[in-house]
Amino acid sequence: MTLAVPTEDFDCQTCGACCSYSEDWPRFSLETDEELDQIPAEYVSADLGGMRCPDNRCSALSGTLGVHVGCKIYAVRPIVCRTCMPGDDECLMARQKLSQTVLL
Numbered sequence: 268m269t270l271a272v273p274t275e276d277f278d279c280q281t282c283g284a285c286c287s288y289s290e291d292w293p294r295f296s297l298e299t300d301e302e303l304d305q306i307p308a309e310y311v312s313a314d315l316g317g318m319r320c321p322d323n324r325c326s327a328l329s330g331t332l333g334v335h336v337g338c339k340i341y342a343v344r345p346i347v348c349r350t351c352m353p354g355d356d357e358c359l360m361a362r363q364k365l366s367q368t369v370l371l
């Protein structure tokens with residue numbers, strides 16, 4: 268019996284698509300004020316409702332899309348970032364959108 272092998276590589280550290288496809292994605296939801304206070308103000312949007320995302324890319328994302336990326340506030344990142352899992356619907360949507368411009 269042959270097991271199916273995933274054809275896609277969901278290595279987040281060489282991706283970054285979900286952090287870079289929409290300014291409406293890394294929005295705050297059920298975070299407490301104490302949790303939000305942990306996020307440096309320079310990375311927060313003007314309306315204080317989410318992460319600041321110039322050109323749809325989260326300002327807390329470091330590195331080069333599709334090559335090597337990292338989250339500068341990983342330990343205190345918003346809930347939506349914690350719940351997005353490699354291979355889930357949001358991940359696939361983000362990768363699909365970014366694949367038009369970046370090789371993922």
Ligand code: SF4
Pocket residue numbers: 276277278279280282283284285286351352353354357358359361362
């Ligand atoms: S969750 Fe998906 S879209 Fe986000 S960085 Fe990981 S592989 Fe890329």
Ligand code: SF4
Pocket residue numbers: 285286293318325326327328329337338339340341344345348
């Ligand atoms: S806070 Fe971190 S994990 Fe969340 S979108 Fe920004 S770079 Fe990505």
